[in-house]
Amino acid sequence: MATAETLPQLLLENARRFPQKVALREKRFGIWQTITWSEVGRRVKDFSLGLAAMGLEKGQNIAIIGDNRPEWIIAELSAQVLGCASIGVYQDSVVEEVRYIVTNADVRYLVVEDQEQVDKVIELWDALRETVQSIIYYDPRGLRNYDLAELISFPAVETMGREFAEQNPTHFEESISAGRGEDIAIVSTTSGTTSRPKLACITHANLIAMAEGLTAVDAFQAHHEFVSFLPLSWIGEQMISVSCGLYVGFALNFPEEPETTAQDIREIGPHIMFAPPRIWENMVSNVQVKMEDSGWLKRRLFALALAWGTQIADAKFQGESLTLWQSMRERLAQVLVFSNLLDQLGLRRIRWAYTGGAALGPDVFRFFHALGINLKQGYGQTETTGICVIHRDGDIKFQTVGLPVPGAEVSIASDGEILAKGTMCFRQYYRDPVATRNTLLDEGWVKTGDAGYFDDDGHLIVIDRVSDVMQLHDGTTFSPQFIENKLKFSQYIREAVVFGGDFPFVTAMINIDFGNVGKWAENHHLSYTTYTDLAQKQEVYEIIRGAVEQTNDDLPPAARIRRFLLLHKELDADDAELTRTRKVRRGFIHDRYGELIDALYGNEDSIQILTDITYQDGSKAKLEIALRIEDLTPAEAELVPE
Amino acid sequence: MNRRMLELNNVEVIYDDVILVLKGLSLQVEEGQIVALLGSNGAGKSTTLKAVSGLLVPEDGEVTDGSIEFLGQMIHNQEPSRIVRKGIFQVMEGRRIFEHLNVEENLRAGAYTTPHRQQISEKLALVYEYFPRLAERKQQVAGFLSGGEQQMLAIGRALMATPKLMLLDEPSLGLAPLLVQEIFQIIERINQEQGTSILLVEQNARVALRIAKHAYIMENGRIVMDGTPEELSDNADVREFYLGFTERGQRKSYRDVKHYKRRKRWLS
Numbered sequence: 049m050a051t052a053e054t055l056p057q058l059l060l061e062n063a064r065r066f067p068q069k070v071a072l073r074e075k076r077f078g079i080w081q082t083i084t085w086s087e088v089g090r091r092v093k094d095f096s097l098g099l100a101a102m103g104l105e106k107g108q109n110i111a112i113i114g115d116n117r118p119e120w121i122i123a124e125l126s127a128q129v130l131g132c133a134s135i136g137v138y139q140d141s142v143v144e145e146v147r148y149i150v151t152n153a154d155v156r157y158l159v160v161e162d163q164e165q166v167d168k169v170i171e172l173w174d175a176l177r178e179t180v181q182s183i184i185y186y187d188p189r190g191l192r193n194y195d196l197a198e199l200i201s202f203p204a205v206e207t208m209g210r211e212f213a214e215q216n217p218t219h220f221e222e223s224i225s226a227g228r229g230e231d232i233a234i235v236s237t238t239s240g241t242t243s244r245p246k247l248a249c250i251t252h253a254n255l256i257a258m259a260e261g262l263t264a265v266d267a268f269q270a271h272h273e274f275v276s277f278l279p280l281s282w283i284g285e286q287m288i289s290v291s292c293g294l295y296v297g298f299a300l301n302f303p304e305e306p307e308t309t310a311q312d313i314r315e316i317g318p319h320i321m322f323a324p325p326r327i328w329e330n331m332v333s334n335v336q337v338k339m340e341d342s343g344w345l346k347r348r349l350f351a352l353a354l355a356w357g358t359q360i361a362d363a364k365f366q367g368e369s370l371t372l373w374q375s376m377r378e379r380l381a382q383v384l385v386f387s388n389l390l391d392q393l394g395l396r397r398i399r400w401a402y403t404g405g406a407a408l409g410p411d412v413f414r415f416f417h418a419l420g421i422n423l424k425q426g427y428g429q430t431e432t433t434g435i436c437v438i439h440r441d442g443d444i445k446f447q448t449v450g451l452p453v454p455g456a457e458v459s460i461a462s463d464g465e466i467l468a469k470g471t472m473c474f475r476q477y478y479r480d481p482v483a484t485r486n487t488l489l490d491e492g493w494v495k496t497g498d499a500g501y502f503d504d505d506g507h508l509i510v511i512d513r514v515s516d517v518m519q520l521h522d523g524t525t526f527s528p529q530f531i532e533n534k535l536k537f538s539q540y541i542r543e544a545v546v547f548g549g550d551f552p553f554v555t556a557m558i559n560i561d562f563g564n565v566g567k568w569a570e571n572h573h574l575s576y577t578t579y580t581d582l583a584q585k586q587e588v589y590e591i592i593r594g595a596v597e598q599t600n601d602d603l604p605p606a607a608r609i610r611r612f613l614l615l616h617k618e619l620d621a622d623d624a625e626l627t628r629t630r631k632v633r634r635g636f637i638h639d640r641y642g643e644l645i646d647a648l649y650g651n652e653d654s655i656q657i658l659t660d661i662t663y664q665d666g667s668k669a670k671l672e673i674a675l676r677i678e679d680l681t682p683a684e685a686e687l688v689p690e
Numbered sequence: 691m692n693r694r695m696l697e698l699n700n701v702e703v704i705y706d707d708v709i710l711v712l713k714g715l716s717l718q719v720e721e722g723q724i725v726a727l728l729g730s731n732g733a734g735k736s737t738t739l740k741a742v743s744g745l746l747v748p749e750d751g752e753v754t755d756g757s758i759e760f761l762g763q764m765i766h767n768q769e770p771s772r773i774v775r776k777g778i779f780q781v782m783e784g785r786r787i788f789e790h791l792n793v794e795e796n797l798r799a800g801a802y803t804t805p806h807r808q809q810i811s812e813k814l815a816l817v818y819e820y821f822p823r824l825a826e827r828k829q830q831v832a833g834f835l836s837g838g839e840q841q842m843l844a845i846g847r848a849l850m851a852t853p854k855l856m857l858l859d860e861p862s863l864g865l866a867p868l869l870v871q872e873i874f875q876i877i878e879r880i881n882q883e884q885g886t887s888i889l890l891v892e893q894n895a896r897v898a899l900r901i902a903k904h905a906y907i908m909e910n911g912r913i914v915m916d917g918t919p920e921e922l923s924d925n926a927d928v929r930e931f932y933l934g935f936t937e938r939g940q941r942k943s944y945r946d947v948k949h950y951k952r953r954k955r956w957l958s
Contacts, residue, residue: 162949162950163948163949163950164948164949164950167948189949190948190949566714569714570700570702570713570714570755573699573700573756574700575699575700575714575716576714576716577716577906577913577914577915577916578914578915661926663926667926669925669926
């Protein structure tokens with residue numbers, strides 16, 4: 049199969065190899081609807097020729113905005129058939145973010161899901177009408193009375209494609225065979241934790257090399273199932289569902305709605321799963337909460353099985369072989385407790401589970417291994433097509449991210465920055481030679497921006513962003529992410545932002561976990577209304593103080609948190625405090641909450657602030673609030689002045 | 691004034707031992723206040739009222755956690771008849787009058803806690819003063835009254851018990867806008883003149899916020915927000931989801947209703 053150079057060529061191959069095998073499955077009105085590989089081939093033919101009939105040419109781009117649906121994949125592949133790149137825009141982006149991507153990436157055609165996305169585009173229409181030729185939508189609900197001439201439905205484009213095929217019967221096959229590996233397949237937005245997202249150009253060769261590398265590590269099979277529920281605009285989802293899906297030929301399943309995802313995953317029982325830490329963390333806290341609510345016998349059994357499982361997982365992490373006694377316990381725990389639990393979570397058939405995109409806490413890692421789930425950490429970024437380092441089966445250490453993927457080389461620069469090189473490394477940033485030069489070094493090394501080192505077994509350990517790693521006043525190396533991750537082990541802490549490097553001591557802004565703290569409050573007869581109300585309660589400050597003290601116990605004295613506050617709202621991507629992949633944008637928070645940071649380093653025990661809130665529809669509101677600041681400075685310790 | 695009359699603290703209600711309807715619900719009504727409880731269908735508003743009045747029990751519901759305090763006494767899970775005597779009267783949703791009795795008989799039924807004839811006739815006069823329409827239809831069979839008159843009768847019947855706290859469940863349900871206005875004016879008068887505290891459950895957020903001193907917004911069995919009507923009317927989420935305004939402050943038209951909803955943030 050190594051002859052295919054581009055994704056559309058892989059598609060044609062799959063349609064020939066197993067025409068009747070399920071390629072995509074979508075749940076509609078509670079029933080799974082299947083699309084076979086030959087049907088995907090036919091629909092891509094219709095839609096791509098429709099785009100050709102409308103005037104899309106090689107070198108132009110299309111953007112896709114919507115939830116994960118078959119149309120998303122069909123539109124992406126159709127653009128690629130014509131030698132064009134597709135750009136995924138996060139479906140929850142606010143209007144300004146859509147404008148930024150669409151205008152900067154020279155998008156000619158927009159493929160959008162529904163009324164919500166169409167409304168965003170219409171709001172921007174004055175800025176876009178010069179360049180964007182058409183808006184193609186695939187969910188017609190509510191759009192009947194829209195009279196914008198450039199609006200056209202997905203099926204109408206497919207019909208145009210069929211007519212076009214009659215005039216040009218060979219255009220589709222010719223376009224596909226003209227495709228080359230070095231053509232740009234997708235333009236992917238970087239996560240943008242430090243600045244606005246950059247647009248990385250990923251070629252077909254990059255995507256296929258990555259799929260080759262990954263399947264060389266873990267042998268995905270065509271009969272495997274995968275549930276695609278994370279945004280397709282995220283490189284991680286592109287890499288597994290689109291690249292590996294086409295490369296191997298396994299089936300992609302799309303949930304009916306975001307809210308039904310958990311149930312839909314259970315129905316499918318996927319063999320492969322890839323998700324950022326947030327999803328795994330949520331699963332753990334769901335299991336914990338449900339277990340607390342279950343009966344006495346179940347609780348005891350679960351606690352026992354988990355204790356055995358953890359012991360066994362630790363033995364495996366150490367590379368020890370299991371004793372007969374341990375193997376028996378492992379089987380028993382599986383049969384009595386875990387098989388049922390995993391079935392509830394939809395993880396019973398999982399062969400490979402991956403986490404990536406950010407660091408996953410050791411406790412969560414250990415939990416899944418105790419359950420018998422083969423959870424592995426991967427490391428990569430948009431610029432390395434999502435992945436360049438991964439754990440191998442049976443060689444998993446939770447403080448590392450594993451070994452380089454075949455085809456990738458990883459080294460450490462003299463200043464500690466991780467560098468990556470290989471066939472999966474991106475070509476360039478879209479029309480941004482300066483940024484490209486800053487990231488892509490000579491001989492093809494990509495600067496990742498992360499600091500790290502290799503351990504004795506050749507595993508890569510990632511510390512933090514290079515720009516965040518600092519020396520404290522007494523010379524201690526300080527990584528805010530390390531402390532933040534420690535704080536987040538507490539089930540009461542959802543997110544934390546730690547400050548320290550430039551300051552005389554370490555402080556933190558903390559987001560409580562509304563669900564878990566709320567439950568705690570209910571159990572303690574503490575009444576509350578909103579998040580803001582709960583976060584400012586004296587009692588809540590006390591339990592968080594406990595969690596902070598616990599974290600401090602494991603830290604060198606200079607890195608201990610002296611003062612913290614609980615934020616009045618959850619950090620939110622609509623307020624640009626998080627990226628669309630829900631990573632903290634430290635620099636932005638630094639600017640936005642300058643007052644709070646000043647107060648953290650001041651002497652007051654509370655601060656009055658006025659902030660802006662941006663709603664999903666772009667409207668804004670003001671919010672005024674007083675926040676309390678908790679001081680943990682030990683009485684005898686003196687604040688060391690700069 | 692401002693003495694605490696009713697206080698619900700972290701109330702949890704379960705129906706049939708399995709169905710969790712309210713969890714961690716807390717709210718307060720101060721003496722002489724009108725407090726509105728807003729929320730969409732199935733949020734648990736009626737259950738909250740029934741938990742207070744004790745009418746949960748016949749529906750196999752139970753307050754399983756938390757406390758309900760009325761004038762300093764715990765009243766949760768008590769018999770509804772004892773709670774009525776303490777001065778709480780619930781006007782149930784859908785009016786629930788005795789259809790085969792006439793208007794006056796209906797009203798007298800409401801006064802069953804009052805033994806003295808003299809007092810009963812004084813109260814009758816008071817009800818007729820508030821609801822002149824009922825006075826005109828004293829002898830009519832209640833089932834033949836219009837919807838609005840039936841609602842007046844239900845409120846009038848509650849007034850007969852001279853409650854300290856009246857629980858009103860959707861008084862605007864199924865009524866023409868003019869009638870809704872009339873009934874709400876009367877509710878406001880009763881509150882001011884009789885000093886009756888009122889806990890009002892409404893889907894019609896606009897009219898409820900007009901007369902309330904304080905309002906709570908309820909979703910999925912818990913309070914997500916509370917404040918004065920002014921504070922709530924200024925909140926972007928309340929405006930969007932309860933008052934039907936767009937962000938520019940215009941009333942929404944059904945022609946412009948979207949097939950998607952903005953994510954709620956509940957920031958106050």
